[in-house]
Amino acid sequence: MPTFIPVNEPLLNGNEKKYLNECIDSGWISSEGPFVGKLETQFAERVSREYGVAVCNGSAALDIAVKALNIGKGDEVIFPTFTIISCAAAIVRSGAVPVLVDSDPITWNMDVNQIEAKITPRTKAIMVVHIYGLPVDMDTVLMLAQKYNLRIIEDAAEMHGQYYKDKPCGSFGDISIFSFYPNKHVTTGEGGILVTNEEHLAARCRAFRDLCFIKERRFKHEELGWNNRMSNLQAAVGVAQLERLDEFIVLKREMGKLYTSILSGCNKIQIPQPSMTYSENIYWVFGLVLDENLGINAQLIMKELGDRGIGTRPFFYPMHLQPVFNKMGLFNGESYPVAERIAEQGFYLPSGLTMNKEKIEICANTLLSVLSEK
Numbered sequence: 001m002p003t004f005i006p007v008n009e010p011l012l013n014g015n016e017k018k019y020l021n022e023c024i025d026s027g028w029i030s031s032e033g034p035f036v037g038k039l040e041t042q043f044a045e046r047v048s049r050e051y052g053v054a055v056c057n058g059s060a061a062l063d064i065a066v067k068a069l070n071i072g073k074g075d076e077v078i079f080p081t082f083t084i085i086s087c088a089a090a091i092v093r094s095g096a097v098p099v100l101v102d103s104d105p106i107t108w109n110m111d112v113n114q115i116e117a118k119i120t121p122r123t124k125a126i127m128v129v130h131i132y133g134l135p136v137d138m139d140t141v142l143m144l145a146q147k148y149n150l151r152i153i154e155d156a157a158e159m160h161g162q163y164y165k166d167k168p169c170g171s172f173g174d175i176s177i178f179s180f181y182p183n184k185h186v187t188t189g190e191g192g193i194l195v196t197n198e199e200h201l202a203a204r205c206r207a208f209r210d211l212c213f214i215k216e217r218r219f220k221h222e223e224l225g226w227n228n229r230m231s232n233l234q235a236a237v238g239v240a241q242l243e244r245l246d247e248f249i250v251l252k253r254e255m256g257k258l259y260t261s262i263l264s265g266c267n268k269i270q271i272p273q274p275s276m277t278y279s280e281n282i283y284w285v286f287g288l289v290l291d292e293n294l295g296i297n298a299q300l301i302m303k304e305l306g307d308r309g310i311g312t313r314p315f316f317y318p319m320h321l322q323p324v325f326n327k328m329g330l331f332n333g334e335s336y337p338v339a340e341r342i343a344e345q346g347f348y349l350p351s352g353l354t355m356n357k358e359k360i361e362i363c364a365n366t367l368l369s370v371l372s373e374k
Contacts, residue, residue: 005363007311008183011353012237014244019236031210033232039239040193043178043186046242047156047170049195051202054235055209058157058179058192059086060228065153065175065194066090068204071124077153078118079127080110081318081331082339087127087155088319092328097122100320102336106273108132108287108315108346111338112140119144125151128173131316132348133256133272133281135164138172153177157192158284160185161249165278170195175205180234183352185248185284186241188234248353249282255355256283262364268294268371287315287348289341294374298347304370310363315346 023029036054044052055061071077073095079087081100091098101114109131126145128136145152154173156162162169170176173196178184180191194205207213212225241248256272263271270289274281290298302312318339320331349363 004309005311005350005355005359006352007313007348007350008352009354010182010187011244011248012241015240016237019240020233023232023236028232031229031231033235035232035235035239036230039188039230039235039242042239042242043193044195046161046245047168047176047178047195049171049176050197051195051199053194053202053205053209054230054238055192055194055228056230057190057228058155058177058181059089060209060226061177061179061192061194062086062090062153062155063093063226064205064208064228065173065177066094066096067208068175068194068201069125069151069153071096071151074122075124076120076122077125077127078115078123080129080131080339081320081336082108082110082131082316082343083129083155083319084157084316085319085322085324087129088322088325091127092325092330096124098319098325098330099123100331100334100336103131103338103342105338105342107134107136107276108342109134109136112137115141115144119148119150123148123150125153127153127155129155130157130159130162130169132158132285132287133162133283134276135159135162135169135279137276137278138164139278142172157181158184159282161245162282163279174198175201180238180241183285185252185282185353186238186245188230188238188241191230191234191238251353252283252351253280255351255360256281256286258357258360259283259286259349259364262361263288263367266368266371267291268374269367283351285313285348285351287346289315290345292341292345296374297344301367301370302347305366308366308370310366311350312347315343315348318343 040052075096154176156170157179159169180188208225
C-alpha cells in the first residue's frame with residue numbers, strides 16, 4: 001500500500017515552539033497567561049471586531065453565544081440543516097426551538113431564500129453557518145434581521161481570513177464564533193473564540209466561559225456558566241498561527257485551484273464553486289458531491305480511496321435526520337432534499353496545509369481512477 005495521505009495535517013513550523021517555550025519558562029500555562037489576551041486582541045482586530053473572548057473549542061463558543069443573547073425557552077432560531085451538530089445542540093440545550101432551512105445546491109450553504117418563510121413572532125435569531133469555503137449570502141440575512149428585529153449568530157468556524165464582499169467573515173453577527181480545531185486555517189489544537197462589537201455581550205461571554213464568578217466575591221455565583229477557558233499554551237500556538245494566516249490562505253487557494261484543474265473535466269462529480277459574485281472560495285476543504293446517476297454513495301468511494309491510501313471525510317449529516325433529535329420529537333416528517341443529497345453523496349479530499357503538488361495530484365488522479373471504474 002502507498003504511503004497514506006491523511007485528510008488533514010496541521011502546519012506548525014512557525015513560532016509555535018518559541019512561544020510554547022515562553023509559556024513553560026515563565027510558568028504561565030493556565031488561562032491567566034498573556035498569550036490568551038494577545039490572541040483575543042489580534043484575532044478580533046483581524047476580523048474587524050472590538051472584542052474577542054477565547055474559549056476551549058468552537059462548540060463551547062456556540063453554547064456561550066446563545067446564552068449571552070438570552071435565547072431560551074420558547075424562542076426560535078433559524079439555521080441550516082446541513083451543518084455540524086454543535087449548532088443545533090447549543091439551541092436545543094438552551095430550551096429554544098431549532099428551525100431548519102435547506103441548502104443551496106451550488107454553494108452548499110443555507111438557502112437564504114427559504115429563511116423569511118420560517119420567521120414567526122417567536123423567532124429570535126438567525127444562526128448563519130458558512131460552509132467549507134464560500135460564505136453565506138449575507139445581504140439577504142442582514143436585510144431580514146433588520147426587517148424583523150432578529151439577532152445574528154455567525155458561525156465562521158471554517159472561514160479564517162475569508163471575506164464577504166469587502167468585509168471579513170466573522171464581522172456580521174451580533175456574536176460571531178470561530179473554531180481553532182487542527183483542521184482550521186488557524187489552530188490551537190482545541191480551541192475557539194467569540195467576537196463581537198458590543199461591550200456588554202463580550203462581558204457576558206467572558207462570564208459564561210469562566211463559571212460566572214462575580215467580582216465582589218470569588219466562588220459566589222448569580223448565574224450558571226461553564227469552565228470553557230482557553231489555556232495560555234493553546235493561545236501561544238494560536239498567536240503563532242495567526243502570524244501566518246495570509247500565507248495559509250494563499251496555500252489553500254493554490255491547493256483548490258490545482259484540484260480544480262485536474263478534476264473539472266469529470267462529469268461524475270460536482271466540485272466546489274471557485275467563486276460567487278460576493279466571494280472567492282477559500283477552500284477550507286476541497287469537497288465534492290457524486291452525481292446521483294452513478295447509483296452509489298460517498299461511503300463506497302471513500303472506502304476505495306482509503307484502500308488506496310487516500311484519507312477522506314464525509315460531509316455533515318443533516319440535523320433533521322439525526323437520531324438524537326428525532327427521539328426528542330424534533331423534525332419528524334421534515335424533508336430537505338438538497339441537504340439529504342449532498343450529505344449522502346458528498347465527501348472531501350485531503351486538504352491540510354502540509355499538502356503539496358505531488359500529494360494533490362496523487363489524490364485527484366486516484367479519485368479519477370476509482371471513478372473510471374464506475
